[in-house]
Amino acid sequence: MIPLGPQLQACNRSPKAAHDMQYLWECTQKVLDKLWELNGAIPIVDDIVMGWDYLRAILDRDIKKHDIVLMVLLDSPQLYENKELDCWMYIWVILNLPPQKWYRKLHVLPSGFIPSPNKPKNLDSFLFPGFHHLTALQHEGLPMWDPLTDSRYISGLYLIFTTADVPSLIYWDGMVRHSGKNGCRLYCGIQGCCKENSTHYYPALLCPHDHIVSGGHHGDIKALEVPQGGSTEYVNNLKKIVSIHNQTQWDKMKTETGLTKPPLILGLHPTRSLGVPLCMTTDVMHLTGNLSDLLLSLWCGTLSVSPNDDKSTWDWAMFKDNDLWISHGEDVKKAGVHLPGVQQCQVNALLSALPELDDSAKGLPHGSIDLGDGYALRKRLKYSILPDAQVTQAIRNYLPVSEELPRITKQARLLLPNGQIARSAWREALKPPHQLQVSHNVKFTLDNKVHVSEVQYFTQVATQLHPEQQGDWTFHNIAIMKLYSEPDTELLKLSSQVLAASTLLNQIITAYMHNITPLKEHCKTLEMQLFKVAVEHDILKATLDQLAASLGSSTPLPLGSIKAAEMYPKMQFWTQTKYNEWTNTTEAHGNHWWKLTYLEDGDGNTILDDLLKGIHKKIQGIWAKLVEKDMAPKTWGKGACLHPHLQGIHISPAGQERLETGLAMQQQLSWMVLE
């Protein structure tokens, strides 16, 4: 076992490393700002800082500014191509660093090794020293030196994720294998189904049409509606498992609950890790590898099946025909040249792994024309030409050219602000097919509409608005393009909006180069605009609803007022004591939603699901800002007047209790009525 503490201290020893270690906290502050701005919504989730599990730990102050957030990975490496070894190792990943540095050799911290040749009988015994060390560091704090300020501080360690491939996750979570009846690694509660006379369960979401399967008797479940992991039954089920003292009962209980034992990481302090099963994650690498194997064997009809499964009925197995399979492979190879990013991705991946190879010159190449805003022209024709009639007409349609069009110089490439290079058909057509990397198809905006086109070439056209006035020349940076048709609507529909097939039209048009935008950035911009509009819509709707309610009521309530119990006679729970008394009644035990019954609307109906999520989102956004501004109120009643966003939340008397943490606030939310 290699101690974690000294490795973490060493990771912070240089000013640059210390600066990198601040990434997570700085990024978190930006996300909290955005949360506040967008009223609790997170538009794009592409980092762990956007995850609610992480943000909840921040808001609960389980993770503080100087804390180190860790992820631990367990796997068995294969050292020889054709020889399996039962050698295991587990490593720490520091999530405080920028994501692109998480898996750099320099920053991956080895922790423990379990030697081969035999598989370890009790893996916990090997993991225990490392986790005992982590627990001690969590308890005592890790002394750190900050080279940026030459100061010392105590850092807390927070274990946010444990990860491994699916078969190995059982060593972290203490659950049955994925073939078990309750085999979900995230403990979502969906039971698997098994074939007749079999005990291997599969996580099937859809039921067979013609017969009933044994196992979980759930109806069809849509893939996008799978319950979130972290079933609340986990703790209760764990209590059941540990309370059993004979083999038979244990066998029954582990099938019923999907648990076999309490996992080792439950020994960590509850506020210093996400806990089980929330911290259990699987890695995408194994998922993509397995999926491609399964899909290919389905399409090729090579998947091993039970004797009663007739592969001749597999209408999807079109690659059973070997000639078609070979022909398809050739098509894929040819299609590669039409994927402009492929070669660049390979180069980027190599430079990411070996940054010392990155000796590329900085700045624009010799002979380039800087157009500003990150755009630059490269590689031009050595002489100027007179454009043909079709191009001349297209330029005249676009530019205010009053006199005869001057000669122009063709430019082959345009450097875009994101570093991509848009090329032109003029030069690409001269290359042999095997050297071609098609990247002359671009998106651009014209009349506020996005078009796709093939760039013929780029050029600069000089125009003179008032020829009688000497020296009044303006240069226009334009692209000469051929438009693509609108995508085939039938193909688009058949492919679930994935395959957009267009044909190249013989229509020449021109557009400003600055209107050519990289697709990804354009999408992000549109998404941000969409979310802003959605938020504005929500705010306006809420205001309208309040106005309508006021007009419809003879005694409109002022915003921020406390609703009196007598005004809402159907509401049951105005005090926590009353709710606690109710939970001991038979009525409560017969109510499936008894845990949420205290959440009531004005008519005494229980608030569930969507509205509850909405309440959580709104409150978390509000609380994030209050914590950040150090304005978190001691009593919620006082806090309700702090900001206009709190208007509209009315609090019953029980909500006046003191709030110490964000979690406490969410619990207190139970006693609020949302207008």
Add this chain to the structure above:
DNA sequence: TCTCTTCAGGTGCGGCTTGA
């Protein structure tokens, strides 16, 4: 002779049944 691939049988584990 060495390396690599394939494949059949062995092994471990979860789930279940059976009989004392």
Add this chain to the structure above:
DNA sequence: TCAAGCCGCACCTGAAGAGA
């Protein structure tokens, strides 16, 4: 109620064969 054993699955192992 409990222990023993069976079944099915996935994974593991090592022998055999192909090819360099």
